[in-house]
Amino acid sequence: MQRKKVIVCGSxxxxxxxxxxxxxxxxxxxxxxxxxGSERSKKCADTYGIPLITDFDQIPQVDIACVVISxxxxxxxxxDLAIRFMDKGVNVIQEQPIHLKxxxxxxxxxxxxxxxxKVCDLYPKLxxxxxxxxIANELNKKELPLYIKGAFCPQVSYPAIDILSHALPSIFSFVVDSVADAVGPFDILTGKLDDIPIMLEYNNQVFPEDRDNYEHLLHNFAFVYESGRLILEDTFGPVLWKPRMHIPKSLYNPENQKNMPAYVLENTIEPLGNYNxxxxxxxxxxDWRQGIADNILELESMIDNHVDLAPFAQRQIQVSKKWNELTSAFSFAxxxxxxxxxxxxxxxxxxxxGESV
Structure with a gap:
């Protein structure tokens, strides 16, 4: 297989x-x-042993451009840069967030x-x-969530919608009901996805001199099912299953307490997967490096197999549209x-x- 030539834009x-x-x-x-040509760009080029190119017209012919610029x-x-590359016949993967237009x-x-x-969907690949x-997709085949709760910050609000779009049958019907502008670090949004109530806690604060830091969390989600709660505690895990507690009335009879049903013998909470x-x-x-690598490999596969781009475009446009609606509802950070x-x-x-260390 011939290697594909790639340029990275943004240091x-x-x-x-x-x-x-x-x-x-x-x-x-x-x-x-x-x-x-900033000092950071020069240091990056030196550190990673690659040429630094400051003139677009001096970029050699490449197969893929990674546009990692706001x-x-x-x-x-x-x-503008992504379109300029595509007008030259170059395939593009672009970092989010990206407005619907x-x-x-x-x-x-x-x-x-x-x-x-392709819009890089790093976070769903983690x-x-x-x-x-x-797990959510498998659970959804058995029963749909009764309630959805989420929390995230503006910096990863676009991938938050992307995660929901992958974990639910559709987010097309998501509508905002109200937003409470909280005194503390989180604003609260309530809405609905068809008949499923949704509550989102939005860490709507930004430090302009260091926009990538000082958020209180990246992502946290809980899907409440009739049978229990599926929880993504944090972007980096763990994933937890908390079965709904049920005490059969028969267990209040002492003679029955030796014959407990299987669900009473379940753990009160179950970490899923081999989490460390x-x-x-x-x-x-x-994790981030591998997630980005998976995205680039996915783009490579799309190119090599000549896949139909239309379904990817439809889904990404839907994600961007719902992200725009969400951020508009929360207004400025x-x-x-x-x-x-x-x-x-x-x-x-x-x-x-009290734990020894």
Whole structure:
């Protein structure tokens, strides 16, 4: 198989794309980093041993462009750059979030130029999120959720909608009922998906000087079923199953307590999968790198197998539309000015619990 030539655009989150591509040298040739020529870009190019290209017209012919530059949604040139690549016959994978108008423009550009365009859905590819989605899909065949609860921050609100779109039969009917502008760090949204009530806690705060930090969480979801609760505790896990407690009246008779039904013998909570806690660096440079690698491999497969792009476009447009409705309902994030990162070692927390360390 001939290696595909790839350019990465953007030296901030783009570094994770560089890590991912350099982990697959047998499939991809990373020809360079495209950027403005900042000191960070220069250091990245030197560190990863790749050319730094600052003039678009000097980019060599490539098969795939990874556009990891802010889209027009937040004042960046990412969408314009993606379309410019596709007009040159280059397939594009673009980092989210992307406004509905921009997504539509990009898919039209892909169709016009007979190339492939993909929005990177990193988070649904992460191992624990993927596990949550897989289990939810199987549970949904048996019974639909009675109630959905979620919590996330603006920085990952787009993938939050993406996760829900994978874990539920459809999000097309999702509507917002009300939003409570909370005094604390979370705003509260209530809505419905058909007849399923939804409550979302939105950590609607941003520190302008460091937009990637100071959120209180990434993702947390709980699907409440008739039989129990399926919980994604955090983006990096674990996934938990909490069976609904039921005490049969017959057990109040002492003679019956030796013959308990199977459901009474279930654990009160069940971690699903072989979950092992990870350091943050393992999650970032392991899970994120692999999730991005899986996305690039998916784009490669789409190109090689000449798949129909229309279903992917329809789903992504739906995700972008619902994300736009959600963020419009929450309105602008509140500006915060934290006094630095507060850190309490986990071993101290263990001591508080009486656990020896």
């Amino acid at each position: 901030t989150f783009g570094q994770f794309y560089i890590h991912a591509l350099q982990s697959m040298p047998e499939r991809f040739e990373l020809v360079g980093l495209y950027g403005k 889209s027009g949604t937040i004042g960046g040139i990412g969408t 921009d997504v539509s423009l990009c898919f039209r550009a892909a169709k016009r130029n007979n190339v492939y365009y 191992s624990e999120v993927s596990r949550f989605i897989r 806690p990870k350091h943050f660096d393992q999650a970032l440079f392991g 509140k500006i915060i000015h934290p006094d630095g990162h507060h850190y309490i070692p986990s071993n101290d927390i263990k001591k508080f619990s």
